[in-house]
Amino acid sequence: MIALKLKIRYWGARLLFFGFFALLIAIIFFFKISELNIIGLKITNPLYAYTADLEWWLYLLMYFIFVFFINSLIFIVFTIFIRNYKIRSKKRRKKYERIFTDKIMELIYNNSEKSSSIITIEDKISELNALAQKSYTKIILLNILRKIHAQAKDEVRMKAAEILKKMKLDNFIDIYLHSPYFRDKIFAMKIISEFELGMSDIFEFEAGGHPEYIIKLTKKRNYVLRSEAFVSLIKLAIHDDLSFLLDRELHVSIWDMNIVLKIFKDIKNNNINYTQLIESDSPRVAALGVLLANKHNKTDLKEIIFKKIGSKDGLLNFEAYAAFISMANNETDYNFFIEKFSKEDFIIKKAIVKSFANCPSITLSKAFMIYVIEEESLPLKVEAMKILVQLDINRVNEYKNSENIDILKARNQIVDFNLN
Amino acid sequence: MIILNNINFFFNSFFLIYACALFGLYIFIAIYSSLELRFYMNKNKNVDYKMMLSFERLPSVSVIAPAYNEEKTIIENIRCLLSIYYPKLEVIIVNDGSTDNSLPKIIEHYDLVKVDIAVNDRLATAPIRNIYKSRNSAFANLIVIDKENGGKGDSLNAGINVSNSRLFLAVDVDCIIEPYGVLRMVKPFIEEEGGKVVIASGGVVRIANSCEIKDGKVVKVNYPKSFWAKFQVLEYFRAFALGRMAWSRVNGLLIISGAFGMFDKERVIKAGGYDVHNVGEDLEMVVRLRRYMHEVEKVKYKVSFIPDPLCWTEVPSSFNNLARQRNRWTRGAIDTIFKHRKLFLNPKYGMMGLISYTYWVFFEWLAPLIEFAGLVYFGCLLIIGQVDPYIFLVLTLFVYLFSVMFSLFAIFFETYTFFKYKGLHYLRKVIWFALIEMFTFHPINMLFSLKGNFDFFFRKNKKGWGKMNRTAFDANKE
Incomplete structure (x- = not known):
């Protein structure tokens, strides 16, 4: 029923839109003829006496005046209608958000405290189900559950998933996944991937077929839909080797990189083929590979990563340096780094110096900062001094009597900013 | 006959x-704009902007706000800018040789001290007198530049020189920016729709006259009381919702409001920064930046547009102020059109x-x-x-x-x-x-x-800005 409603709404709106335009065009012809005969039904043009003798351009002007007038009225009526609808729906949404949040929190809290009986929990679920009869209430409920599941940990997270399971909303989610509106598909994919519907232990018996359909969505022309489908598949551990990124047609944006990074932030045991990613032809995919290898501390990939230093692609180059900063641990590495660094342009240099704030080796960091302060331009000296002040304040003080004016300037700036 | x-x-x-x-x-x-706007709304319906705050690869942003004789509103304005949510943000206020008490007020309120900051003067500007930072760690990301008067473009150039960020947001200091405004403006830069490099993004500016403002935020939107501002509400609806969205979609957007526009700093510097002699510096900057992309970098690029109302500003509420503003807009547009006449019907661009x-x-x-x-x-x-x-x-x-x-x-x-x-x-x-x-x-x-x-x-005065009287935000005024 919901599926049918969605389809009617989707196609109905389009039909109405085109019907309206068709009507506007039909009117042009109608008012120029005396009578219209549609399957035996005669419609007389009441304005024929007036329009028959009008010159064509004047007739067109009259026609447009009529259209503009009608449209103006329509827009006024629609504005009032939409205004009232939005006010009503906002109130309604707020009301249900409050009710659902209270009920869910009560359910999770009582459940985790194990203070209520199974019957009470079932009753509360029934209560929730009774409240979430309409589509919009179900959407509100699902969004609340999704947010709780995404933000909470351990038991509370589990409880949120169990509530969803007990509410038996799989069919509803499935309908939204197959909805003609892409916003509904995105909504459904977010729920499916968050709760790993059809994949996790809790949901393995329900909602089969989601991944297959989501895979189809990765081929869509709509880039938003495609991107969301990939994220869902990664979350569902279907594309968690990230091999799909090697597809030459696919552009990986910084946004995508952040999303992937967020998903894999804490998952060190995964199926990612780092080497394949790092050696990809696409600099963006290679940068992501380096970034992930760095995050997951894959020191065995040091050699391949170092080869990417000096890459023409700014981001890949930077990520390779950042990985080096985390992985380098001997003098050879350091010398290699200094040699490459001195050839870089200002922006990359600045980003590298900044990223040394996260370097695990204090000795390496200190040596590098001193090198930058003594050898590089003023803005870089300032950046290096900022980090050095955290590592060795005495060393910064030693620059007080430096004969190099730029070093003095950088030191004064840092002292002014950080110590006063 | x-x-x-x-x-x-x-x-x-x-x-x-x-x-x-x-x-x-x-x-x-x-x-075209309506269809595009619908797509944008559907696309972003489920986006959680707060999630962006946890992104590891976000570009740093400098908010650059030139100020000239804004003593009535400056403290509140800076507070508003400091309340923007963004993890890598610095706020640069450029005092463009104000003759009122703007600077002493800021120094006192924000506990500022002179600092010997290293300025990377890649863009020529009027001399900088001093640079200030706050001793209060709550305002650690605030930088105030005091410079000799040189106009809005010159102040923005000075701010760019001092900026440490990859992107900068040029704003009017009296703007009220929505808390998640910067996140939304940054999104196209990292989204890189269609693999294109985003060189700038513009946002919708709405009218703050008569609105209720509390702690640097618009808490209640009211229709302006001023006769002239009422018309401008309508004008802004048409210009922003029904115009710029379509131009952005066909990648033909030529103007980003000077009150609220984000740019790729390095590219702006390479393109030569703001034209200090043009009173319509916002239009001219976008046109020049686009020319730079066509003539020098020659890569696919985009000037993006965000239709969400992210910025609220005071518009002229008196006839004289309105006249001066429109006069300046016209002169700025003509200046830009003549300067870039090479573009006219030129398929190369x-x-x-x-x-x-x-x-x-x-x-x-x-x-x-x-x-x-x-x-x-x-x-x-x-x-x-x-x-x-x-x-x-x-x-x-x-x-x-x-x-x-x-x-x-x-x-x-x-x-x-x-x-x-x-x-x-x-x-x-x-x-x-x-x-x-x-x-x-x-x-x-x-x-x-x-x-x-x-x-x-x-007339000789083709570069003048004209005087604009400011009033502190107050819903009961006008």
């Missing part, structure tokens, strides 16, 4: 064709040369001039008794109803999408102002534009 008839025929045809082209384009742009620039010439710069010529022509016909009252009425009704319909569509679309104004009182008023606009605000606006043309071509 034959000659007169021929002249009549020529002028009648010219004005009719021009008007039809203009109306046709308006309708096309409006429909793609959509910008063939469509956007040409549109600006014919329908932004020349429209008021042609309209005025039309009125003069009509006056002549009236004098020699060549006006058919019936045709005149039909034509007037045609133009009037088109303008009303277009405005009503803009109002409808605002309600349908962002719904910032809610009261019935507002609705009644705004519809009423849409009905009277053509006979009140529009002709006056045309005269301002004519004056701008006159000043640009025949």
